[in-house]
Amino acid sequence: MTAALTVRTEDLSVRFAGVPALDRLDLRLAPGKIHGLLGRNGSGKSTLAATLAGFRRPDEGRVLIEGGDLGAAQEPYENAVVTSRVCLIREAGDRPDAVPVKYAVGLAAALRPYWDADLAGDLLDRFEVPLNKKIQKLSRGKKSALGVVLGLASRAPLTIFDESYLGMDVPSRNLFYDMLLADYAEVPRTIVLSTHLVSEVSAMLEEVVILDQGRLVTQSPVDALRGRGASIVGPAAAVDEFTAGFTVLAEERLGGTKSTTVLGDLDPALLAQATAAGLEIGPVGLQDLFVHLTGVKS
Numbered sequence: 001m002t003a004a005l006t007v008r009t010e011d012l013s014v015r016f017a018g019v020p021a022l023d024r025l026d027l028r029l030a031p032g033k034i035h036g037l038l039g040r041n042g043s044g045k046s047t048l049a050a051t052l053a054g055f056r057r058p059d060e061g062r063v064l065i066e067g068g069d070l071g072a073a074q075e076p077y078e079n080a081v082v083t084s085r086v087c088l089i090r091e092a093g094d095r096p097d098a099v100p101v102k103y104a105v106g107l108a109a110a111l112r113p114y115w116d117a118d119l120a121g122d123l124l125d126r127f128e129v130p131l132n133k134k135i136q137k138l139s140r141g142k143k144s145a146l147g148v149v150l151g152l153a154s155r156a157p158l159t160i161f162d163e164s165y166l167g168m169d170v171p172s173r174n175l176f177y178d179m180l181l182a183d184y185a186e187v188p189r190t191i192v193l194s195t196h197l198v199s200e201v202s203a204m205l206e207e208v209v210i211l212d213q214g215r216l217v218t219q220s221p222v223d224a225l226r227g228r229g230a231s232i233v234g235p236a237a238a239v240d241e242f243t244a245g246f247t248v249l250a251e252e253r254l255g256g257t258k259s260t261t262v263l264g265d266l267d268p269a270l271l272a273q274a275t276a277a278g279l280e281i282g283p284v285g286l287q288d289l290f291v292h293l294t295g296v297k298s
């Protein structure tokens with residue numbers, strides 16, 4: 001039985017040639033949740049994922065992984081007990097690729113204490129990954145699918161997918177999301193999905209970490225983040241009148257109807273005013289908040 005792990009970073013910095021890729025990060029990833037690790041290109045997501053998985057030694061500060069059958073907090077770097085329980089799947093693969101798929105599957109089965117062979121077989125069938133083909137001869141999408149299979153079937157108490165599924169086409173990615181949710185419901189564990197494609201994964205996430213230029217912008221449950229703003233939909237003139245004075249995150253117009261996403265709290269008096277004006281109030285989209293918080297100009 002997999003028991004989810006808790007991850008903490010304390011004052012974590014990683015530098016390349018003196019330039020910080022991660023800058024004094026203090027984080028806590030709660031056990032048994034699906035976390036989104038979000039940030040623009042170059043924000044430090046892959047560096048953080050690699051450091052959490054023990055692939056990289058921090059330059060300052062530390063990573064601590066605890067709970068489950070690990071018990072007290074331990075650092076992952078050069079620690080085989082921790083790293084056998086932490087599965088990082090990256091687009092690059094990190095596997096020998098002049099060997100058939102079945103070799104990589106056998107290796108994972110030998111190294112992963114919670115490996116589920118039935119699940120692996122089922123997923124290889126569903127993603128149509130041929131067991132006897134050499135990994136280097138697989139298409140990019142099938143290589144990604146192999147990574148997804150190894151990540152899910154490892155049932156590692158901390159499983160990190162670092163944009164490893166982006167090589168797959170949309171139906172395969174949707175299958176990955178479905179299989180991830182189904183297996184996570186059966187065997188809860190701590191999952192991290194690193195991505196800049198926020199809208200695609202936002203419905204699955206329970207908590208998010210947003211990085212920008214190696215620094216922590218925010219760490220928050222998704223619901224709390226969505227509560228930081230609202231979308232107002234209705235007749236364009238009424239929406240414009242109501243949203244004047246708010247920070248506008250996004251606007252969309254279809255004929256006479258407009259949807260404006262704003263930052264800020266809507267108290268009960270404002271909500272009543274909106275209803276009286278015939279406006280509908282909805283939650284703010286994670287993508288809009290992400291764009292705002294990381295300063296992307298749309």
Ligand SMILES: Nc1ncnc2c1ncn2[C@@H]1O[C@H](COP(=O)(O)OP(=O)(O)OP(=O)(O)O)[C@@H](O)[C@H]1O
Pocket residue numbers: 016020021039040041042043044045046047048196
């Ligand atoms: N091996 C390396 N050598 C030198 N600099 C690196 C190395 N790996 C990452 N960096 C730098 O560290 C910073 C963070 O990169 P990282 O790959 O962690 O970002 P990312 O958020 O995963 O980006 P992307 O979404 O583009 O994959 C970038 O400025 C990058 O150029």
